Amino acid sequence: MIEFEVSDKDLLARIGRFRTKSGTVETPIFLPVINPAREVVKPRELWDLFGCNALITNAYIVKKYFGEKAKERGIHGILDFPGVVMTDSGAYQILAYGSVEVTNEEIIRYQEEIDTDIATILDVPTGWGVSSDHAKYTVDETLRRAKELENLRRRMDIAWVGPIQGGCFLNLVASSAREIGNLPFHIHALGSPTPVMEQYLFTVLVDMVLTAKMNAPINRPFHLFGAGHPLIFPLIVVLGCDIFDSAAYSLFARENRYLTDYGTMHLKDLEYLPCSCPVCVKYEPRDLMEMPKDEREKNLSMHNLYVCFSEIRRVKQAISEGRLWEYVEMKSHAHPSLLQALKNLKKYSEYIEKHSPQIKKRGLFFFSSIGLIRPEVTRHVKRLRERYSPPEWAKILILIPDLEAKNTRRRGLYRKIVSAICKKAGLDPGVAHVCFYSPPFGVIPMELAETYPLYQYEYAYPPDIESIKHVAHQILEYINRSQYTTIILLVEDGWSRDLAEIYANGPYRDKIKIERLPLTSGVKKIIS
Ligand SMILES: [Zn+2]
Missing domain, CATH: 3.20.20.105 (Queuine tRNA-ribosyltransferase-like)
Incomplete structure (x- = not known):
């Protein structure tokens, strides 16, 4: 047969x-x-x-x-x-x-x-x-x-x-x-x-x-x-x-x-x-x-x-x-x-996304913006757009960049960052929602930060300009379909600052507040 x-x-x-x-x-x-x-x-x-x-x-x-x-x-x-x-x-x-x-x-x-x-x-x-x-x-x-x-x-x-x-x-x-x-x-x-x-x-x-x-x-x-x-x-x-x-x-x-x-x-x-x-x-x-x-x-x-x-x-x-x-x-x-x-x-x-497996036995390696074509990236962008909405209590969006070892995703650290930023700006940390942003996936809401493959990947930093533009675009798409009253984009020297520059002269200049990522020196200590 x-x-x-x-x-x-x-x-x-x-x-x-x-x-x-x-x-x-x-x-x-x-x-x-x-x-x-x-x-x-x-x-x-x-x-x-x-x-x-x-x-x-x-x-x-x-x-x-x-x-x-x-x-x-x-x-x-x-x-x-x-x-x-x-x-x-x-x-x-x-x-x-x-x-x-x-x-x-x-x-x-x-x-x-x-x-x-x-x-x-x-x-x-x-x-x-x-x-x-x-x-x-x-x-x-x-x-x-x-x-x-x-x-x-x-x-x-x-x-x-x-x-x-x-x-x-x-x-x-x-x-x-x-x-x-x-x-x-x-x-x-x-x-x-x-x-x-x-x-x-x-x-x-x-x-x-x-x-x-x-x-x-x-x-x-x-x-x-x-x-x-x-x-x-x-x-x-x-x-x-x-x-x-x-x-x-x-x-x-x-x-x-x-x-x-x-x-x-x-x-x-x-x-x-x-x-x-x-x-x-x-x-x-x-x-x-x-x-x-x-x-x-x-x-x-x-x-x-x-x-x-x-x-x-x-x-x-x-x-x-x-x-x-x-x-x-x-x-x-x-x-x-x-x-x-x-x-x-x-x-x-x-x-390709439709016919590719959902789960793999191992993490993914990303080398450059060519990796943006991967089904895992297409799938995340699509799902975030179609299936995700921020929690109802969330009034403030704090966008934190991923660092190379994804240290900012540690609960202890990002909480300290949120509290430092809210204190400085006189905001209520109880209504602050954290999303991480990074190539290649774009926006990663805190609740999804450990789900496959949003954590199980390695990226060759620093990202190229196409990847930075991709992330910038994903952030805008996310903001445009959300109802946050305050949006704070945290940056440090390097690619995240380059990303913020994209917004500097555009229509989002007043909507997105750009702040320096606090505790950066602290992060370095944590890394060591
Ligand atoms: Zn031979």
């Missing part, structure tokens, strides 16, 4: 188990592309040396080279691979060469006859740089072919992939995802993102993937065709891609290119091999350069695969620890396009 069961989640990523007739695979999973006509690394080696239990090959190429023989021996026999085999239909060849001399019906039947585990209809990839009319045609034609599947398929034990088209036309991607999503497919795939990835247009990739994800059934695994550079694994997993495949490990090796999780190097530029896989432990860059081309290609392919599989394991470990955001933020600094793509998640912060 074909099933997808999710056991762990972080952001839109999930650890899942997808059951097929040849075994269960754990997602997120990277499927190496095997060209059965040119096996540089043999499928059996993938199984034996890499513990790789699933791969993808092209049904069109298998048909062309093996024809009837593959029907007799089965795809697992032809490849000598006991794991899960996914077949693509030849759609990529349509994209690359214009047409393929095979019909949807033939390729559906053929995939059943060669006993594949995961099969793909003969979709029509949209491609890149095409007109919207052509893109619309690819969406409609792919949908027509997708609808043919129900009448053509004869076996019920094969999982079928429903490809989503539309390219960079997001309205078409959305309608394609909805229409294909209404059909009984087991997996959805986003077609033709390869040119987008090759040109490092990761911001566009985020838009394409999330548009497809938001419109396709979320309980089905999501496949990204042609994603095989470890550089982008953390980002695409964050976007909710469960399965991805690529021949990059082998194509790059053919051109003497060496993959790392932070980019691609040319072998001739390497003084050292920055990796500890069996290949890199055995050879120096010069050894690789001097060996015969075939041997070098094989060794580089092996190294490239080791790097891909290691990166997947690191991403999965980050999901299980609940620190995928920290991981993707760190990895996104490998290339400006990646960081830009991560920033583009801001557009989707509400969707």
Whole structure:
């Protein structure tokens, strides 16, 4: 029985188990592309040396080279691979060469006859740089072919992939995802993102993937065709891609290119091999350069695969620890396009918040204003706005900045601060309500100061200007929906004073009284 069961989640990523007739695979999973006509690394080696239990090959190429023989021996026999085999239909060849001399019906039947585990209809990839009319045609034609599947398929034990088209036309991607999503497919795939990835247009990739994800059934695994550079694994997993495949490990090796999780190097530029896989432990860059081309290609392919599989394991470990955001933020600094793509998640912060876990096993690390996109921040801002109102007795609002070790949140200390401030201003401390303010969460009412994750996080002080503006904005939003008669903002030298400056010349100048945080020297004593 074909099933997808999710056991762990972080952001839109999930650890899942997808059951097929040849075994269960754990997602997120990277499927190496095997060209059965040119096996540089043999499928059996993938199984034996890499513990790789699933791969993808092209049904069109298998048909062309093996024809009837593959029907007799089965795809697992032809490849000598006991794991899960996914077949693509030849759609990529349509994209690359214009047409393929095979019909949807033939390729559906053929995939059943060669006993594949995961099969793909003969979709029509949209491609890149095409007109919207052509893109619309690819969406409609792919949908027509997708609808043919129900009448053509004869076996019920094969999982079928429903490809989503539309390219960079997001309205078409959305309608394609909805229409294909209404059909009984087991997996959805986003077609033709390869040119987008090759040109490092990761911001566009985020838009394409999330548009497809938001419109396709979320309980089905999501496949990204042609994603095989470890550089982008953390980002695409964050976007909710469960399965991805690529021949990059082998194509790059053919051109003497060496993959790392932070980019691609040319072998001739390497003084050292920055990796500890069996290949890199055995050879120096010069050894690789001097060996015969075939041997070098094989060794580089092996190294490239080791790097891909290691990166997947690191991403999965980050999901299980609940620190995928920290991981993707760190990895996104490998290339400006990646960081830009991560920033583009801001557009989707509400969707991401909706699907992210509420509680994690550990506290959060915030490094800069990029962390403001995190679902935990979106959630706090939203909940404070929609569900929180200050206590009825509260007439005076005292806003106290968080210090680095959150010392001002200690009951003994903030009470002393309130009493000192009220004494100085001649106010009644009995009606003073304390809210802490700090990046990244903004306003934290005293009653919530110890709830997760409002206390369980660490922040890299001092905050950048975007984070300060964010906090300033949150304070204003909070004040505007409250009924306090007096508002006192306490500041000390540094970021909290910079924040107060934002109000100095604006319409809130008279409404917000700015006072120096008292007992600051006392706080320092408490810290020591
Ligand atoms: Zn290596």
